[in-house]
Amino acid sequence: MEFLSSLAGGIWQYGIMFLLVLTLVVFIHELGHFLVARWCGVTVKTFSIGFGPEIFGFFDKHGTRWRFAWIPLGGYVKFIDDENASSFGGEKQLKPAERAGAFHSKSVGARAAVVAAGPIANFLLAIVLYSAINATVGIRILPPLVDAVVANSPAERAGFKSGDTILAIDGTKIDKFDDLQRIVGSSAGEELKFTVQRGSDTITLNATPNVDEQKDAMGRTFRRGLIGIQRAISPDKVKTVQVSLPEAVALGVSETYGNLTQTLAGLRDIVTRRQSAEQMGGPIMMAEVTAKVAELGIEPMLRWIAFISANIGFLNLLPVPVLDGGHLMFYAFEAIRRKPASERLQQMGFQVGLALLMMLMVFVNFNDILNVWRRLVGTG
Structure with a gap:
């Protein structure tokens, strides 16, 4: 009952915060459509x-x-x-x-530009927010140093030692410990090649992350890869680096791109059943996370808004009729065929897309309700 009273007491806070964030992101998305439509x-x-x-x-x-x-x-x-x-x-x-x-009297290029402008506006919002944070606050970097190696872990079997610095994974440069966590976390069961600096030598080590299954604070099961490397968490290891405006923007673009690749990897893992689909959530989950992030301060909140904006832009580009990506798919078909798809085909696509969207909404809301129930009965 403690959870029930907590939920009831925080529902207004959750709801208001979430609606404010969602309204901002949706406004920017629709503003993109609106401005390009007016321009065309x-x-x-x-x-x-x-x-x-x-x-x-x-x-x-x-x-x-x-x-x-x-x-x-x-x-x-x-x-x-x-x-x-x-x-x-x-x-x-x-x-x-x-x-x-009339929108439909415009060229296929103009129509595609109007439709694509919404997701692009979301990407731009994410880039602007990330860039502003990087330019004003700077970037906090925890170097990819190995502080300790867990016994009997993939890292120990691969030959990692305390004091190693990880330079790259499968050819991808590693600048900070977060890069290491992101790649390893999404690569459970896949062999990775690590380029490691040990003293004055550069060596190569191969390790396959174990599959670690855990439950998050909201009762959802998620799987991640772990190799058994512990990082140094002492404050003197964390560096705050001031960057120029061009560097801040470049980092903003990189962070937005990282959001998209992370989402793609998550969807891939759910489809291939490497991750549980129950971690997908709807408005209740989003509201809870938004409220928790808001408690951490302005910077985490702005980063959360950027993350949501980038992902809404990405999801809208999926080739599902009803979504922007579905319209772009029809316009690509029209550009290749030199005439639009039949009205019947478009209506059928709209109906199928709407059905898929409704199924997804039912599924994520069911997950939300199920996780609330688990916490009510003390099983989550």
């Missing part, structure tokens, strides 16, 4: 944050209705020829004077 001469009827009945709104000088709706789990930009919020056309019902601003 598309008439925008509605810019909506959220779905369902309108809470309040206003018209701008171009006649676009800016609205906030009651269901704040998404948003959309609606063009003059959209029959619905998924950009399926209703150009036939337009008056001749309105057709110049």
